[in-house]
Amino acid sequence: MIKKQLIMEKSLELFAKQGFEATSVQQITEHCGISKGAFYLSFKSKDELITALIDHFMSQFISNIDYVVKNTINDDQLLFEFYYATFDSFQKQSDFARILVKEQMQSFNEDLILKFHSYDRLIEKIILEMIENLYGEDVKHTKYDLIYCIKGFMSMYSQLFLFYNVPIDSNLLSQSLVEKTNLLAKHTTIPFISEDLIDMIKQPIKDDVTKEQVLELIEQKLIELGDSIEKQSLILLKQQLLEPTLSPVLVKGLLENIRNHPHCKWIGFLLRRYFGF
Amino acid sequence: MIKKQLIMEKSLELFAKQGFEATSVQQITEHCGISKGAFYLSFKSKDELITALIDHFMSQFISNIDYVVKNTINDDQLLFEFYYATFDSFQKQSDFARILVKEQMQSFNEDLILKFHSYDRLIEKIILEMIENLYGEDVKHTKYDLIYCIKGFMSMYSQLFLFYNVPIDSNLLSQSLVEKTNLLAKHTTIPFISEDLIDMIKQPIKDDVTKEQVLELIEQKLIELGDSIEKQSLILLKQQLLEPTLSPVLVKGLLENIRNHPHCKWIGFLLRRYFGF
DNA sequence: TTGACAAATGACCAGTTAGTCATTAGTATA
DNA sequence: TATACTAATGACTAACTGGTCATTTGTCAA
Numbered sequence: 001m002i003k004k005q006l007i008m009e010k011s012l013e014l015f016a017k018q019g020f021e022a023t024s025v026q027q028i029t030e031h032c033g034i035s036k037g038a039f040y041l042s043f044k045s046k047d048e049l050i051t052a053l054i055d056h057f058m059s060q061f062i063s064n065i066d067y068v069v070k071n072t073i074n075d076d077q078l079l080f081e082f083y084y085a086t087f088d089s090f091q092k093q094s095d096f097a098r099i100l101v102k103e104q105m106q107s108f109n110e111d112l113i114l115k116f117h118s119y120d121r122l123i124e125k126i127i128l129e130m131i132e133n134l135y136g137e138d139v140k141h142t143k144y145d146l147i148y149c150i151k152g153f154m155s156m157y158s159q160l161f162l163f164y165n166v167p168i169d170s171n172l173l174s175q176s177l178v179e180k181t182n183l184l185a186k187h188t189t190i191p192f193i194s195e196d197l198i199d200m201i202k203q204p205i206k207d208d209v210t211k212e213q214v215l216e217l218i219e220q221k222l223i224e225l226g227d228s229i230e231k232q233s234l235i236l237l238k239q240q241l242l243e244p245t246l247s248p249v250l251v252k253g254l255l256e257n258i259r260n261h262p263h264c265k266w267i268g269f270l271l272r273r274y275f276g277f
Numbered sequence: 278m279i280k281k282q283l284i285m286e287k288s289l290e291l292f293a294k295q296g297f298e299a300t301s302v303q304q305i306t307e308h309c310g311i312s313k314g315a316f317y318l319s320f321k322s323k324d325e326l327i328t329a330l331i332d333h334f335m336s337q338f339i340s341n342i343d344y345v346v347k348n349t350i351n352d353d354q355l356l357f358e359f360y361y362a363t364f365d366s367f368q369k370q371s372d373f374a375r376i377l378v379k380e381q382m383q384s385f386n387e388d389l390i391l392k393f394h395s396y397d398r399l400i401e402k403i404i405l406e407m408i409e410n411l412y413g414e415d416v417k418h419t420k421y422d423l424i425y426c427i428k429g430f431m432s433m434y435s436q437l438f439l440f441y442n443v444p445i446d447s448n449l450l451s452q453s454l455v456e457k458t459n460l461l462a463k464h465t466t467i468p469f470i471s472e473d474l475i476d477m478i479k480q481p482i483k484d485d486v487t488k489e490q491v492l493e494l495i496e497q498k499l500i501e502l503g504d505s506i507e508k509q510s511l512i513l514l515k516q517q518l519l520e521p522t523l524s525p526v527l528v529k530g531l532l533e534n535i536r537n538h539p540h541c542k543w544i545g546f547l548l549r550r551y552f553g554f
Numbered sequence: 555t556t557g558a559c560a561a562a563t564g565a566c567c568a569g570t571t572a573g574t575c576a577t578t579a580g581t582a583t584a
Numbered sequence: 585t586a587t588a589c590t591a592a593t594g595a596c597t598a599a600c601t602g603g604t605c606a607t608t609t610g611t612c613a614a
Contacts (some may be wrong), residue, residue, distance in 0.1 A: 021298055025602060035563045036603080046602065145453065148437075152429030157469070160425075164478045176422065176469035180461055187460050192434070192453035201441045272444070302572060312593045313573080323572065 004042045006032055008053055016095040019102060020050055020112075050112065057096040058119045061089050062126070069130045079181055082130060083154075083174035090158050091170070098162050101155065127151070135185050142185070144193035149184055153177050196264075211241055214270050221267060230264055233257040237271060251275055281319045283309055285330055293372035296379055297327055327389065334373040335396045336543035338366050339403070343546055344536065346407045347554060356458055359407055360431075360451035367435050368447070375439050378432065398479075404428070412462050419462070421470035426461055430454050488518055491547050498540060507541055510534040514548060528552055 010032045014023045025046055029039050043049040068085045072078045090097040127147050131139060139146055157177070161168045218238050222231060233254045240246050240254075255271055258264035287309045291300045302323055306316050320326040345362045349355045367374040404424050408416060416423055434454070438445045495515045499508060510531045517523050517531075532548060535541035 019298075021296075024600080026600085037563055037605085038561080040603070041561075145457075148433050149430070149457065152433035153426070156425050156429035156432070160470070160474075160478070166474060166477050172467075173469050176465075176467045179467045180422075180426065180465060183460050183464050184457055187464075188453075188457060190449075190453045190456045192450050193437070197437075197443060200443050201437070268444075301570075303570085314575085314593055315591080317573070318591075 003034070003038065004052075007034075007039065007042055007049065008056070011049060012053060012095045012099070015050075015053070016098040016102075020099075047111075051115070053096070053099075054112070054115055054119075057093055057100075061093070062119065062122050064089050065123070066126050069126055069133070075134060078130060078134060079178045080174050083177045084170055086154055087158070087161075087168070087170045087173060090162065091168075094162060097158060101159060101162060124151070131185070139185055139188075142188045142191045144195070144198055145188065145191050146181070146185055148193060150181060153180065211274070214267070214274060215241060217267055217270070221264065230258050234264070234267070241274075248275070280311070280315065281329075284311075284316065284319055284326065285333065288326060289330060289372045289376070292327075292330070293375040297376075324388075328392065330373070330376075331389070331392055331396075332543075334370055334377075336546065338370070339396065339399050340542035340546040341366050342400070343403050343549070346403055346410070347549065352411060355407060355411060356455045357451050359404075360454045361447055363431055364435070364438075364445070364447045364450060367439065368445075371439060374435060378436060378439060401428070408462070416462055416465075419465045419468045421472070421475055422465065422468050423458070423462055425470060427458060430457065488551070491544065491551060492518060494544055494547070498544060507535050507538045511541070511544070518548075518551075525552070525554075529554060 007028065011023070011028045014027055014031055017023075025036060025039055028049075029036050032039075043052070064085050065082060068081045069078065072081045124147055127150055128143065131143050131146050131150075135143075157173060160166055215238065218234055218241075222234055222238075236246070237251070237254050237258075240251055246254075255268055255275075258268050284305065288300070288305045291304055291308060294300075302313065302316055305326075306313050309316075320329070341362050342359060345358045346355065349358045401424055404427055405420065408420050408423050408427075412420075434450060437443055492515065495511055495518075499511055499515075513523070514528070514531050514535075517528055523531075532545055532552075532554070535545050
């Protein structure tokens with residue numbers, strides 16, 4: 001057990017410097033002063049070690065910020081406490097934070113990407129909860145943009161001290177970001193990330209969409225939609241799906257009709273793929 | 278020459294999917310349908326290929342946004358044009374953009390990190406120039422924060438379409454970010470990134486390009502280029518470098534001639550700086 | 555001191571890597 | 585056709601990878 005911890009600590013240093021792939025088990029065992037066999041007594045594989053590291057630190061980080069969001073009574077302080085907790089965690093576990101920034105998008109292993117991804121979702125969920133607590137209905141249309149901006153702040157400013165070894169004043173940094181976040185929350189009027197777009201991201205991107213799935217989605221939208229160009233276009237597109245009669249250029253025009261309607265973007269996306277545009 | 282291009286194009290696809298390290302020369306040569314030996318006739322090493330790719334695309338991207346910043350007359354449109362050019366570039370060269378996001382912080386090779394770094398600094402410089410043009414003295418204390426926020430927007434929103442295969446409306450996205458940027462520029466009062474902090478981060482970066490370096494580059498391009506408007510323009514620009522005789526407006530016209538040729542963008546950028554446009 | 559058992563070792567395996575080079579194929583000139 | 589030269593090949597090397605396992609070492613109780 002104690003050896004497991006030793007390996008985790010020592011390997012973290014190497015991973016932070018070189019990345020997962022570029023760090024060999026040999027290097028790790030040398031850095032720990034143990035043999036290769038000993039390593040495999042503690043972990044079944046290199047992947048298992050990596051997974052253990054990610055789970056260990058991510059669960060800690062997420063619990064931290066979740067606690068802050070759920071237990072800060074004073075709304076005026078919530079944002080500040082959130083940012084403070086974030087940068088505090090990042091500084092205390094800077095080796096892991098470095099890995100996080102480096103590997104999040106890059107990992108060779110498909111499972112790891114999924115893992116990072118699902119943790120990322122959790123973080124977004126916590127941020128969303130915070131935003132809704134703070135601003136409520138005011139940010140109904142801009143809340144997803146706000147999530148992305150907050151995440152952008154977190155990652156850009158983290159890089160400052162993670163990769164440049166600059167000493168930072170977490171207090172000032174958090175205050176500064178609180179002001180920026182409030183500004184965006186209170187005055188943004190042009191959202192980019194719609195609920196629809198979020199749906200697109202959420203759904204695992206399967207390459208092939210079946211006709212049936214699209215039809216089902218269209219049916220659903222037809223119920224929601226009032227009479228409009230979009231609705232009429234959707235009806236024609238549905239017929240085209242069932243029995244192709246229109247020429248490609250007409251289909252393309254119909255797709256263009258629904259392109260800018262926020263609730264039809266996903267369907268448009270799927271149809272473009274289905275029709276091969 | 279033509280083979281070099283083939284290798285660059287095909288390897289880009291693999292690098293974008295798997296990253297630099299996880300892509301072997303073997304895979305690249307198979308993907309190209311050539312032998313291993315043929316690869317090493319075009320590039321001295323795998324590293325040289327990677328370096329060539331980065332230089333090729335980064336110089337194009339930087340030239341693009343620099344041109345926009347320097348040549349958008351209407352201040353009201355500048356920010357929009359900047360964001361639009363950014364996302365346009367990213368979409369048109371999405372394979373490279375994916376690499377950029379993935380490898381920027383991660384590269385195994387020390388030289389690559391420095392390379393990315395110096396390009397990053399160039400981008401920051403262009404953004405700074407834009408901000409100072411737009412807001413002048415108003416953002417004297419917050420301009421460095423603004424740079425980081427803009428970079429944060431660029432990277433977070435890029436990830437949306439780069440990694441989720443989501444179709445995006447560049448127009449709306451740019452508008453949305455223009456509003457956010459303006460909000461931050463006009464109302465931020467608590468800066469975090471001071472000039473001091475920037476100094477700490479700054480590592481020496483060769484800012485100035487000598488006349489000789491540009492001349493050398495031009496000579497090289499002249500050999501590669503077939504007879505064309507671009508080539509004739511380059512010849513005249515070379516003469517202008519050696520012995521200034523043409524009026525600024527003529528020089529500007531020549532620069533315009535080579536602007537959209539993918540192999541001349543970098544030279545265009547350097548020349549614009551050299552002639553002070 | 556002996557014997558039993560777990561802990562730890564490192565030589566070894568099969569596979570992959572970047573890079574080389576003797577050999578061959580292709581092509582243009584005489 | 586013969587010669588000269590370049591372009592291209594792919595078997596090869598040496599180094600390294602994650603992972604295994606027969607062997608050795610250390611630590612107990614009897």
